[in-house]
């Protein structure tokens with residue numbers, strides 16, 4: 001290959017780094033951080049080993065240092081000084097039990113740290129394949145699970161602690177903002193909870209499929225984008241990076257930039273909708289709830305709705321047809 | 329597209345090295361396992377390696393497989409040492425599950441004239457392509473032509489579409505293509521047996537396999553790839569001939585026929601495609617009278633274009649203005665959104681998009697977040713302006729709303745809003761937009777006589793105007809930034825390309841880093 005050809009390949013083939021899975025519960029934590037940083041300015045973020053380390057890659061680009069497994073908070077302990085902005089450290093539940101409990105939390109309590117720790121509690125040592133750990137919620141015959149992190153850190157003396165469901169983006173933004181701006185001194189811990197989506201899907205999907213086959217009433221949600229209201233700015237993608245949220249040719253021949261598009265892998269985690277609301281994005285996202293095995297009432301209701309809506313729509317179409325372009 | 333170059337089968341007396349260049353979560357592991365099982369059953373010592381931690385996580389990754397004939401080990405009475413990673417120049421078969429990844433295999437030097445390259449000609453966009461504010465998608469014609477040039481055997485077609493058609497996943501089609509390439513010394517039946525014995529989704533996988541196999545066996549001459557041939561777009565209709573019959577004999581309604589007639593009579597044929605689209609959009613947006621206003625405005629520019637000898641420039645100014653003026657005149661407001669969201673055609677589209685079964689009941693919720701600004705936008709100027717000053721009203725607009733268009737309440741609300749079109753031309757936003765429009769048109773007009781290309785670039789500033797709320801404001805801001813610099817470079821010979829650069833920098837990132845860089849560079853050079 002000539003040098004020119006090498007060069008042209010280098011330009012068209014950019015890196016393809018790994019990223020959070022479709023529907024990953026850790027994604028919205030960093031979406032929230034990105035939004036908070038927009039308002040309050042950049043924050044020093046000390047990362048840890050685990051899936052959450054993908055935050056350092058596009059589209060988030062969040063994270064300044066990583067020292068080792070469970071060392072998220074100790075990695076930022078040198079910043080426990082008088083400063084006008086607090087630091088945020090990240091730790092997974094696996095890293096927390098590995099050593100973060102002592103090296104991070106214990107250290108912060110002992111040294112009267114005034115900074116913030118976000119513990120990503122997804123229920124497993126997820127990055128390595130979903131092994132159980134002390135705080136796993138699942139019942140385990142041979143192990144003692146169900147030892148909540150909140151209790152452990154309470155025992156160590158963490159007074160300021162908040163538990164937030166990661167998918168509740170609005171609450172996460174509020175909690176992070178509070179932690180960064182409260183006059184209250186002392187170590188602050190945010191427990192960001194939601195189960196690893198990969199593990200959850202592995203467990204739930206077969207069950208759901210079975211129930212659908214058995215004729216049980218099931219609702220499955222997923223998201224979509226209306227291509228005619230999407231203007232191709234991709235703000236949603238920059239705040240998400242979900243593999244299911246991708247690009248599609250713009251169906252409007254006048255518009256040049258591709259529209260956002262949700263493909264069929266979407267697991268309906270809801271982040272797309274939350275982002276739209278919290279970041280005040282465009283009105284293009286919709287959630288579709290697909291109903292399997294409807295009961296009589298469902299059918300009746302759908303019939304009434306569909307009938308009336310269809311009637312109004314037909315009237316509107318008729319009116320539009322008076323301005324038809326025919327084949328032009 | 330199916331490209332196939334001559335096929336040759338590898339010797340049974342040599343080791344075989346196979347690299348699968350894929351994205352995590354695409355089934356590269358399954359494919360590796362099939363190859364491994366098959367080779368072991370056929371008397372090979374086999375090993376595969378992968379990078380842990382990228383499964384499901386969509387990053388570029390490599391699975392590497394080495395097959396060593398057991399009989400060689402037996403005669404030498406020695407076990408081979410199999411490698412963990414592919415060595416550039418020493419890979420017999422490269423399987424790339426996506427086009428950009430095929431490019432990566434070339435960059436890494438895995439593909440030589442001895443190599444069989446099997447690549448799927450489809451795109452799965454990388455995050456760096458997706459995150460741009462404009463069109464960040466890479467154009468890969470260089471990958472396609474280099475792959476064909478460099479590989480000894482080259483098999484390439486859209487395996488993603490094939491997989492979907494078969495109701496299967498891409499790994500089965502890749503496996504089929506591998507069989508169809510005849511590179512491995514095993515027959516089709518042996519491949520199929522491997523799938524059957526794996527006992528998982530056997531029927532779907534066999535269907536995908538068959539499509540892969542057949543496409544790889546076909547020695548199709550490559551079709552011309554539309555992506556590499558940007559000139560082949562349908563907009564040019566130089567004679568301006570219309571073939572009514574070809575269009576199903578449908579005639580335009582009496583209300584729009586005069587618009588089309590006017591276009592045909594007094595606008596350059598090169599722009600007809602775009603003008604027609606513009607007319608359609610504006611008639612739909614506001615009505616025929618409004619669309620006529622579009623023609624009035626556009627006429628100024630097409631006349632100027634004719635004067636400037638636009639034919640030489642392929643009527644670029646006319647075409648650009650036809651496009652951008654239509655977009656500028658159809659800004660998105662609540663009325664428009666409500667209108668688009670309640671249409672029957674949209675209902676059909678979302679059913680299709682979410683793959684609802686025929687007759688399946690679905691409920692759709694729209695994620696809307698109208699702010700006080702957007703509500704005032706559609707009110708008459710005086711009322712909108714008055715309410716906008718009442719910041720206490722903001723408390724009603726703090727939260728996003730979920731409105732279900734498949735339920736009566738939500739549907740009626742939105743279809744009522746859609747009916748407010750008549751308010752539009754008297755609204756606050758209309759006035760603001762009209763002012764912006766006329767300033768922009770003036771800039772284009774002024775530029776035309778001195779620098780035709782520059783005028784086209786000024787016209788293209790409209791491309792920065794996207795979205796709603798903050799996104800839209802950012803567009804305004806970037807445009808203002810660029811236009812404040814405009815006087816400093818517009819006399820330059822390279823003014824057009826300077827403006828083009830600034831524009832594409834503005835579309836790179838939302839923090840405005842690239843734009844600042846470009847502005848800085850410009851200030852240095854212009855002084």
Ligand code: SF4
Nearest residue numbers: 242266267269270272
């Ligand atoms: S809702 Fe959005 S973020 Fe969640 S899985 Fe679907 S596309 Fe991905």
